[in-house]
Amino acid sequence: xxxxxxxxxxxxxxxxxxxxxxxxxxxxxxxxxxxxxxxxxxxxxxxxxxxxxxxxxxxxxxxxxxxxxxxxxxxxxxxxxxxxxx
Amino acid sequence: xxxxxxxxxxxxxxxxxxxxxxxxxxxxxxxxxxxxxxxxxxxxxxxxxxxxxxxxxxxxxxxxxxxxxxxxxxxxxxxxxxxxxxxxxxxxxxxxxxxxxxxxxxxxxxxxxxxxxxxxxxxxxxxxxxxxxxxxxxxxxxxxxxxxxxxxxxxxxxxxxxxxxxxxxxxxxxxxxxxxxxxxxxxxxxxxxxxxxxxxxxxxxxxxxxxxxxxxxxxxxxxxxxxxxxxxxxxxxxxxxxxxxxxxxxxxxxxxxxxxxxxxxxxxxxxxxxxxxxxxxxxxxxxxxxxxxxxxxxxxxxxxxxxxxxxxxxxxxxxxxxxxxxxxxxxxxxxxxxxxxxxxxxxxxxxxxxxxxxxxxxxxxxxxxxxxxxxxxxxxxxxx
Numbered sequence: 204x205x206x207x208x209x210x211x212x213x214x215x216x217x218x219x220x221x222x223x224x225x226x227x228x229x230x231x232x233x234x235x236x237x238x239x240x241x242x243x244x245x246x247x248x249x250x251x252x253x254x255x256x257x258x259x260x261x262x263x264x265x266x267x268x269x270x271x272x273x274x275x276x277x278x279x280x281x282x283x284x285x286x287x288x289x
Numbered sequence: 290x291x292x293x294x295x296x297x298x299x300x301x302x303x304x305x306x307x308x309x310x311x312x313x314x315x316x317x318x319x320x321x322x323x324x325x326x327x328x329x330x331x332x333x334x335x336x337x338x339x340x341x342x343x344x345x346x347x348x349x350x351x352x353x354x355x356x357x358x359x360x361x362x363x364x365x366x367x368x369x370x371x372x373x374x375x376x377x378x379x380x381x382x383x384x385x386x387x388x389x390x391x392x393x394x395x396x397x398x399x400x401x402x403x404x405x406x407x408x409x410x411x412x413x414x415x416x417x418x419x420x421x422x423x424x425x426x427x428x429x430x431x432x433x434x435x436x437x438x439x440x441x442x443x444x445x446x447x448x449x450x451x452x453x454x455x456x457x458x459x460x461x462x463x464x465x466x467x468x469x470x471x472x473x474x475x476x477x478x479x480x481x482x483x484x485x486x487x488x489x490x491x492x493x494x495x496x497x498x499x500x501x502x503x504x505x506x507x508x509x510x511x512x513x514x515x516x517x518x519x520x521x522x523x524x525x526x527x528x529x530x531x532x533x534x535x536x537x538x539x540x541x542x543x544x545x546x547x548x549x550x551x552x553x554x555x556x557x558x559x560x561x562x563x564x565x566x567x568x569x570x571x572x573x574x575x576x577x578x579x580x581x582x583x584x585x586x587x588x589x590x591x592x593x594x595x596x597x598x599x600x601x602x603x604x605x606x607x608x609x610x611x612x613x614x615x616x617x618x619x620x621x622x623x624x625x626x627x628x629x630x631x632x633x634x635x636x637x638x639x640x641x642x643x644x645x646x647x648x649x650x651x652x653x654x655x656x657x658x659x660x661x662x663x664x665x666x667x668x669x670x671x672x673x
Binding site: 209212214222 | 386491495496502
C-alpha cells in the first residue's frame with residue numbers, strides 16, 4: 204500500500220491493511236484431533252478462520268493477529284499457538 | 290501604500306488580503322488586536338470569511354484543522370499558553386499535511402505567569418512539523434504571511450506555518466508599513482487549491498492510524514517536506530522581491546558580516562537592536578556582524594555555515610531556554626557548525642520581557658571574545 208499524503212485514504216481499506224503483521228503467536232491447527240465443530244471460526248474477532256473444501260478449519264495468516272481465542276475455545280485442544288520469528 | 294500602523298493591525302490587514310475563507314481564534318494577550326480586527330472585518334463584510342468563535346484555543350485550531358481538511362484557506366493567531374493548549378492539534382495538523390497559517394505573537398510561558406515577550410512558546414513546539422518564520426519588524430511580519438501561504442500550500446510542501454513576531458515589542462508598536470493592495474496580493478498569491486479534501490460524496494479519512502510498519506515512513510515524509518520547504522521559501526521569497534522590491538530569498542540574512550571576527554546570531558525584533566549595536570561597535574573598530582535567522586524551521590544549517598566562513602567566534606542570543614541544556618538556537622547552531630573550529634557561545638537573554646539594550650549586545654560580544662558563554666546574560670544575582 205503506497206503512503207497517502209497526510210495518512211489519508213478512502214473508506215473500505217481495512218482489507219488492504221494486512222493485520223497479520225501484528226502477530227506474535229500463530230495458531231497451528233491439528234486436523235487429526237479436530238472434530239469440525241467450527242467454534243474457532245465463530246469466535247475469531249478478525250473473521251479470518253475459514254472452513255476449507257475438506258471441511259477442515261484454517262486461519263488466513265494475512266489477517267490473523269494471533270490473539271489465541273481459537274486456541275482458548277477449542278474443545279478438543281487441537282489448536283496450539285506457536286511463536287513466530289520474523 | 291506606506292502607512293503608520295500597529296503591528297497587529299498590519300497583520301490583520303495583510304491576512305484579509307490573503308483571503309482566508311475560515312478564521313477561528315481565541316483572544317489572548319498580546320495577540321488580541323489581530324483577531325479583534327479580523328472579527329470586525331468579517332462583521333462589516335470587508336472580509337468574506339467564516340469567523341468561528343470558540344471557547345478555547347484547542348477548539349480554535351481544531352476548527353481550522355477541519356476547515357482546512359474541507360478545502361478552505363484558513364487562518365488563526367495565538368500566543369503562549371494558547372499555543373501550548375493547541376499543541377496536540379499542532380502535531381496532527383502537520384501530520385495531516387494541512388497548510389494552516391497561524392500568527393504567533395511570541396510570549397513567555399508560565400509558571401510564573403508572564404504576558405511579556407520571549408520566544409519560548411514557538412520553540413516549545415519546535416518538533417511539531419510546523420514551519421517557523423520570525424520577523425524583525427512590522428513590514429517583515431506582514432510580508433511573511435503572504436510568503437507563508439505560498440510555501441505552505443505548495444503541493445510539494447503541504448505543511449502548516451507559525452509566522453512569529455515578538456509580543457508587545459512588535460504587536461503593539463506603530464511603524465511605517467507598506468501594505469500591498471488587494472490586486473497586488475492576488476497577483477502574488479493564487480487561490481488555494483487543496484491537495485485533497487473532505488467531501489461527503491467522495492469519502493476520505495485523513496490522519497488515520499499507522500501501524501509500526503508505516504508510522505516511520507509517514508514521519509519521514511513530513512521531514513522530507515520540511516527540507517523541500519527550504520527551496521520553496523527561497524523561491525517564494527525571491528518572487529516576492531521581484532514583485533514588491535523587498536527580497537526574502539534568504540533563510541538567513543547577514544548584516545555587516547564581511548571580514549567580521551565575531552558574529553551574533555539572533556531571531557526576531559532583537560535583530561534591530563543588534564544592528565544598531567553592531568554599527569556602534571564597527572565605529573569603534575570592532576569587526577562584528579549579525580546573522581539573522583528568518584526560518585527556524587526549516588533550519589538553515591548550510592546557510593549558517595556558508596555565512597560564517599571566516600568568522601572565529603559566534604555569540605547566539607536565545608530568547609528561550611531548553612531547561613537543562615541551554616538555548617534551542619544555540620544548540621542547533623553548534624550542531625550546524627560542528628567540525629568548523631568556530632567557537633560558539635550561547636546566551637539566554639531577554640526572557641519574560643527583560644529589556645535588551647545596545648550596551649547589553651556589546652557586553653555579550655565582550656564575553657564571547659573572552660570565551661565566556663553558555664550562560665544566562667543579565668541575571669539579577671541580588672535577588673537570587
